[in-house]
Amino acid sequence: MKAFLVAIGAAVFITVCANLILKQINFSAEATTASPNARVGTDG
Amino acid sequence: MRFMLIVLISVFALLGPVAAQDSAADPRASTGGAQTLEDILARQAGQAMDDSFRSDAIGDPARAASKTDQLGTLGGVSDPELWRALRYGKADITTQSRGPAAKTLIQDGGMWWLEFRQGPLLTYGSYLLGGTLLLLALFYLIRGRIRIDGEKTGRKIERFKAFERFGHWLLASSFLVLGLTGLISLFGRKVMIPTFGHDAFSTIAIGSKWVHNNISWAFIVALVIIFVVWVVHNLPDRTDLNWLAKGGGIFSKGHPPAKKFNAGQKLIFWSVIILGGSISLTGLSLLFPFDLQLFGPTFAKLNAIGAPGWFGMADLSATLSPQEEMQFAQLWHAIVSLVLIAIVFAHIYIGSVGMEGAFDAMGTGQVEEQWAREHHSLWVDEVTAQKPATTTKEA
Numbered sequence: 001m002k003a004f005l006v007a008i009g010a011a012v013f014i015t016v017c018a019n020l021i022l023k024q025i026n027f028s029a030e031a032t033t034a035s036p037n038a039r040v041g042t043d044g
Numbered sequence: 045m046r047f048m049l050i051v052l053i054s055v056f057a058l059l060g061p062v063a064a065q066d067s068a069a070d071p072r073a074s075t076g077g078a079q080t081l082e083d084i085l086a087r088q089a090g091q092a093m094d095d096s097f098r099s100d101a102i103g104d105p106a107r108a109a110s111k112t113d114q115l116g117t118l119g120g121v122s123d124p125e126l127w128r129a130l131r132y133g134k135a136d137i138t139t140q141s142r143g144p145a146a147k148t149l150i151q152d153g154g155m156w157w158l159e160f161r162q163g164p165l166l167t168y169g170s171y172l173l174g175g176t177l178l179l180l181a182l183f184y185l186i187r188g189r190i191r192i193d194g195e196k197t198g199r200k201i202e203r204f205k206a207f208e209r210f211g212h213w214l215l216a217s218s219f220l221v222l223g224l225t226g227l228i229s230l231f232g233r234k235v236m237i238p239t240f241g242h243d244a245f246s247t248i249a250i251g252s253k254w255v256h257n258n259i260s261w262a263f264i265v266a267l268v269i270i271f272v273v274w275v276v277h278n279l280p281d282r283t284d285l286n287w288l289a290k291g292g293g294i295f296s297k298g299h300p301p302a303k304k305f306n307a308g309q310k311l312i313f314w315s316v317i318i319l320g321g322s323i324s325l326t327g328l329s330l331l332f333p334f335d336l337q338l339f340g341p342t343f344a345k346l347n348a349i350g351a352p353g354w355f356g357m358a359d360l361s362a363t364l365s366p367q368e369e370m371q372f373a374q375l376w377h378a379i380v381s382l383v384l385i386a387i388v389f390a391h392i393y394i395g396s397v398g399m400e401g402a403f404d405a406m407g408t409g410q411v412e413e414q415w416a417r418e419h420h421s422l423w424v425d426e427v428t429a430q431k432p433a434t435t436t437k438e439a
Contacts, residue, residue: 007266010262011217014261015258018258
């Protein structure tokens, strides 16, 4: 059952890493669909 | 008096045909061009109807009298005409929010999707999963556990290497989690909210969504691993016909000869690859909304070969709004997933309680030689001929 336990660990590892990587490179679902509101800007 | 009577009769006699001509020329004359009760009822019944009388009635600014003229207006579009233009995607819209779907403010097709998702999808989905479990339970009661017929040898054969088992368990564990979290998303509103309440379900749903979205990558990786590792052994061949013809020996004594994978296992393999691949594609489309257009181009290709006509249907709409793409992706993702879950139920059954000795193949990778001879006789001959010393050993 070693392969089973390694696979479970790999599933957790891939899950966490996928989330971190996608957020890091701004390619998460949130990042690709969000956009700055026209009224909220740095120039006031 | 007689003259008056003749005139009245003549007028009423003439009115009938005139009215009939009017209604034949314009069925909505009675409502001044607006929709009639028949239109509303037909729409509510979901009947196909030509509603160009509504979609084209969106006003014409060019025909508006200038506001500097006497009785001039501020535009050539009334409020109802503006709402119709919004509904039919013909309005010139400027929005603060950006994105492909931002300019679709009203989407009629969304109601069809919502009703299907809340109704038939849940009903037939639960029938499918519940029915499959029921059938498996019945099968177990009738057939019982499939035992190893011959005497056990005590010798073991390596059926799957560690990497193969790793790929299988990565796929299995991610699929089970995806299935569970997917069912929570699909059935949660109807099943879990009444049981646990809104607050608890909110936490469960948010957690499920995060896990579902991110563990999907593990599923995709595992799908690629098992495809690469096992595709050669799952190509159809002549032995499969014999195996299928004998029903895999499930209801008879003895099992038909099979190679590393029998026809039943090959069906499972290709179901997982094709359905799992399709679920992955639609999953990616849902994960990155509006980036991956799958259904519009597919419908266009189906129309080009005349596929809808084979079923007596009109051409499918190949021009889909961004939301419609997502809705089709969601439905396809859910339906194919439900079918694959039902197939995997059967796979789990036969790989565990349904057959003696089967679980060892994925548990330790070593199977009883007698089990292997009964279920995969051609494979055992092949393996023992190649590496007799390393493939068989004392338990």
